[in-house]
Amino acid sequence: xSVTTTLSESASDRCxxxxxxxxxxxxxxxxxxxxxxxxxxxxxxxGNPLIVKAAGGKIAIAVDIAxxxxxxxx
Amino acid sequence: xxxxxRAATILSPESIEGEPxxxxxxxxxxxxxxxxxxxxxxxxxxxxxxxxxxxxVERRTGVLELTDCTLQLVDLPGLYSLxxxxxxxxxAKSFLDGSFDGSRPPDGILVVVDATNLQRSLFVVGQxxxxxxxxxxxxxxxxxxxxxxxxxxCSKIESKLGCKVVPISARxxxxxxxxxxxxxxxxxxxxxxxxxxxxxxxxxxxxxxHGHRWAANLAREATRRGGVASQQFTDRADAVLTxxxxxxxxxxxxxxxxxxxxxxxxxxPMELLDSxxxxxxxxxxxxxxxxDFQSLLTDGVIGGVGAVLIFLPQICILFFALAILEDSxxxxxxVVVVDRWMGKVGLPGQAFVPxxxxxxxxxxxxxxxxxIESRRDRLxxxxxxxxxxxxxxxxVYTIIAAMLFPTNAIYAALLFAGAYALGMITAFAVAWLLRxxxxxxxxxxxxxxxxxxxxxxxxxxxxxxxxxxWMFVRDAGTxxxxxxxxxxxxxxxxxxxxSQFQTKxxxxxxxxxxxxxxxxxxxxRLRLAQEHSLIGRGxxxxxPVFRPLGFDWKTSVGVLTSFAAREVVVSTLxxxxxxxxxxxxxxxxxxxxxxxxxxxGTRVFDPATCVSLLVFFVLAMxxxxxxxxTRRETGSWQWAFFQFAYMTVLAYxxxxxxxxxxxxLSI
Numbered sequence: 001x002s003v004t005t006t007l008s009e010s011a012s013d014r015c016x017x018x019x020x021x022x023x024x025x026x027x028x029x030x031x032x033x034x035x036x037x038x039x040x041x042x043x044x045x046x047g048n049p050l051i052v053k054a055a056g057g058k059i060a061i062a063v064d065i066a067x068x069x070x071x072x073x074x
Numbered sequence: 075x076x077x078x079x080r081a082a083t084i085l086s087p088e089s090i091e092g093e094p095x096x097x098x099x100x101x102x103x104x105x106x107x108x109x110x111x112x113x114x115x116x117x118x119x120x121x122x123x124x125x126x127x128x129x130x131v132e133r134r135t136g137v138l139e140l141t142d143c144t145l146q147l148v149d150l151p152g153l154y155s156l157x158x159x160x161x162x163x164x165x166a167k168s169f170l171d172g173s174f175d176g177s178r179p180p181d182g183i184l185v186v187v188d189a190t191n192l193q194r195s196l197f198v199v200g201q202x203x204x205x206x207x208x209x210x211x212x213x214x215x216x217x218x219x220x221x222x223x224x225x226x227x228c229s230k231i232e233s234k235l236g237c238k239v240v241p242i243s244a245r246x247x248x249x250x251x252x253x254x255x256x257x258x259x260x261x262x263x264x265x266x267x268x269x270x271x272x273x274x275x276x277x278x279x280x281x282x283x284h285g286h287r288w289a290a291n292l293a294r295e296a297t298r299r300g301g302v303a304s305q306q307f308t309d310r311a312d313a314v315l316t317x318x319x320x321x322x323x324x325x326x327x328x329x330x331x332x333x334x335x336x337x338x339x340x341x342x343p344m345e346l347l348d349s350x351x352x353x354x355x356x357x358x359x360x361x362x363x364x365x366d367f368q369s370l371l372t373d374g375v376i377g378g379v380g381a382v383l384i385f386l387p388q389i390c391i392l393f394f395a396l397a398i399l400e401d402s403x404x405x406x407x408x409v410v411v412v413d414r415w416m417g418k419v420g421l422p423g424q425a426f427v428p429x430x431x432x433x434x435x436x437x438x439x440x441x442x443x444x445x446i447e448s449r450r451d452r453l454x455x456x457x458x459x460x461x462x463x464x465x466x467x468x469x470v471y472t473i474i475a476a477m478l479f480p481t482n483a484i485y486a487a488l489l490f491a492g493a494y495a496l497g498m499i500t501a502f503a504v505a506w507l508l509r510x511x512x513x514x515x516x517x518x519x520x521x522x523x524x525x526x527x528x529x530x531x532x533x534x535x536x537x538x539x540x541x542x543x544w545m546f547v548r549d550a551g552t553x554x555x556x557x558x559x560x561x562x563x564x565x566x567x568x569x570x571x572x573s574q575f576q577t578k579x580x581x582x583x584x585x586x587x588x589x590x591x592x593x594x595x596x597x598x599r600l601r602l603a604q605e606h607s608l609i610g611r612g613x614x615x616x617x618p619v620f621r622p623l624g625f626d627w628k629t630s631v632g633v634l635t636s637f638a639a640r641e642v643v644v645s646t647l648x649x650x651x652x653x654x655x656x657x658x659x660x661x662x663x664x665x666x667x668x669x670x671x672x673x674x675g676t677r678v679f680d681p682a683t684c685v686s687l688l689v690f691f692v693l694a695m696x697x698x699x700x701x702x703x704t705r706r707e708t709g710s711w712q713w714a715f716f717q718f719a720y721m722t723v724l725a726y727x728x729x730x731x732x733x734x735x736x737x738x739l740s741i
Contacts, residue, residue: 025159025448029521031282032155034194038283044309047318048414049520055286056193056293058308058526060316060410062417062519 002074008050008066012073013043021068033059035069096137096146098178099257100170102202103186104195105152106403106525108214110134111244112186113149114537116254121149123541125706127176131165132444134541140258148180154523156201160447170205182208184257189219189226189241190303190526192293199235200285209237210256216241217248218528222303230296245531308526312407321411328404329430332395336388336434337465343387351380370562378558381641382699383547385435385465390543392434396427396442397538401530406522413520419502420509422446422517425455429501432462433494436700437546440707448518454508456707457717460700461501461693463494466641470691473644476664478684489688496692500724557638557698561609565635570603578602609634623690623729624683626672633690640696681740686733694725 003011004018017039020027034055035041045051048063061069103109113121117136125132134149150169151162158164165174172179185202187195192213199211211231213219219226232239238256242249315321355372362368399405405427413423421429424446432439439459446452463471471493475486509515570578579598604610613631620630628647636643647667670678679687695701695718704714 026519026521028157028159029154029447032157032197033521033523034197034286036282036286039286045312045316049410049522051312051316051410051524053305055197055290056191058305058312058524060406060413060520060522060524062413062521064516064519065521 002072004070004072006067007041007043007052007061007069007071008046008063010043010071010073014040015043015071015073016040018070018072021070022065026065030061030065030069033057035059035061041071096144097181098146098148099138099182099184100180101147101149101184101186102156102166102170102198103152104154104188104198105523107152107186107188107195108244109152109186110149110538111531111534112184112212112214112242113147114534115244115247115250116257117147119537119540121541123545126165126169126174129161129165129709131162133169138254138257140254143258145257147184153198155198156205161449162447170202170207179207182210182257185209185211186214187211189213189216190222190224192226192297193290196289196292197285200288203235203237210253211235211237211239212249212253213239213241214244217243217246219303223298224303225298227296231292234292234296303526305526308403308524311527312524315404315407316410318411321407325408325411328399328408332392332399332430333433335395336392339391340387344384347380347384347387351376351384355380366566369566370559374559374562375555377645378561378639378642379555381645382466382639386543386546388434388465389438389546390539392431393438393542394535394539396431397535398530401528401534403525403527406524409520409522410524417517417519419506420451420513420515420517421454421458421502421505422448422451423520423522425451425517428455428459429462432459432464435464435466435546436460436462436697437703438542440700440703441542441545443707450513450515451517453708453713454505454513454517456704457508457713457720458501458504460695460697460717460721461497461504463497463692464697466639466697467493467691469641469644471688473647473664473667474684474688477668477679478681480664480668493688493692496689500693500728504720504724561635561638561642564609564612565604565607567607570599570606574606575599575602604631622733623686623726624680624733625687626678629678629683629687633694633696636696638696638698640691640694643691643696682733682736685736686729689732690725690729692725693721693728695721 005011007015007017017035017037019037020030020035022030030036034057035052039054041052041054043050044053044058049060050063050066051058051060053059101109101113113134113136116138118139121134121136123132123134131151133151136147136149138145138147148169150166153163153166156163156167156170158167168174169177170179170183183202183205185199187199202209213226213228213231216226226241228239228241238259240249240253240256242253315324355376358371358376359368362371396405399408409423409426412426416423416426425443427445428439428442431442436459439462440456443452443455443459446455471490475489478489479485579595579602605614609631612634613627616634617625617627617630620633625633632643632646635646667679668677672678701714701718704717705711708714
């Protein structure tokens, strides 16, 4: 069963990104680091900032940003 | 000079006249892939660090000597992509494709990738290949990849990329002979053809996804285990170091240790430098005939420049410690734990380390704000950095503490702590106000790559320290030299002639018949000469401005002379209060200041004036070299001026309030 939430609220550690509702520098920075639609990510730490693993790297993301990332898990 | 060589000189100012310009190779790569280590290993010790003209983006240029030719290497800032979104990317991209103002494109590009994490670092390779320039890819940290059993198939990557790929280790030097030989191939134009299909071309709507998938697939095909080394150690360490509570405690202790190092370890070399400058000055004094020229060299040049260069040991230790922390991967974890707290006043987490560094000196701290990407955030950090208590304020604090609490060390320590706290609290308050006014908006929310932990490289850290130390000497040295000479001039001319001195002496001796010894006469002469000079007249002129703060004209002169460098106030007060060199060992400066009386017989430095002077020096800008660095790093004098103006207003207001509060309390 798949659940759609924001990245910051994802109950599961493994999820796939559905959409990134950001513009400008932040959106671009995320993409360059490998956070984009369709990418599979793993939540390594919750809280603010949270830490995800994607595209071979570890990335710290502020909750304000994570709230704009929609993921599907399950 | 013929036409050709003139063109060469214009294109490449480093080239020797008459010779063709050396071929240029740009080094590109993600941050944390060891790009700088590769650059350091390839080039000779003396690399030049400078900004791309008209920007605040830094590049390092070095020379690679090969058997029969010389190559010029340009180390670009670490990049995750070449999309020209951030200033770093814009400049790097335009430099690489030759559209950057006044430069020709590099003859070749060396892309450094992390062999332990090909998936992440191949993405930028794809973007570089799209430029269709001669390219060599270096797989750095190959020894770590091998230890982890990654087994990279270089020929596979080579065939996929269509360019030369060489495994290297900047730590051990492995593969560098091969790398040098390949770089030499750039000398034959078009010897390296780009064969690869550019990864982004087949998908216009989703180039990122495509580029990342291309990188991930290539990494998977060319290695066992999918191209990413085990992150077990990094994950375990992160569980502790990014923990909201434990992480903060670790961070606090790490920074305390760094500061202990900066202040204690630096004591010895600082004393050494002090005695070296003192030695040079006294040697010059014996060699040169007494007079203005001798005074210019000893008091103006050596006194002024020495007063700033003395902080070099602290700055070097600070940069070394920060370089080790950054190289190890810890610094980005520190940013993670402080980011949420900094965000509350509109500063990004990345500003924390520069703000801490500012406790040694604002100049390296402002240079260290380069890690902050958003211009708004960077400006906010630069504007508040000089409010932190730098080492140059310590002589001023020391004098005031000794005057206020000559016998109570605990109170003196509390006064110091209070001064540090005042600076920090004001900095955060100003950052918060800036956010409400001229720099609206929130600090950019954190998006930070956390590199794997690694053993830091001593070699790199030393090299970094050397570079930064030299920049400090160059930047601060040139400006301070000019200012020191200027101040010396203003406080020396016009000179008090013997007849003028006699006239003044006679008029004074009527009032002060107790003046007897030669020494006291000489002190009085120094004092009168100061009053007579331009700066003395200026002090008298502006005395009314500072009178509400409790400052007399001499202290006002101190404020004026320390405009360029705040620690100068101590030497100014020492001269003005009759502390000529002849009785330097007879009494301590703070005793003399404490016992100085106004004309009405009250003490000049009563508690209210001491506190007011302290608050003034906590908050005032009073440092011209910092202003010059602010100008360079913000790109305009406007911000340097704004910084000076707001800090001066703050200092005046704060000192005024403090003076009156203490007066009210003491009644």
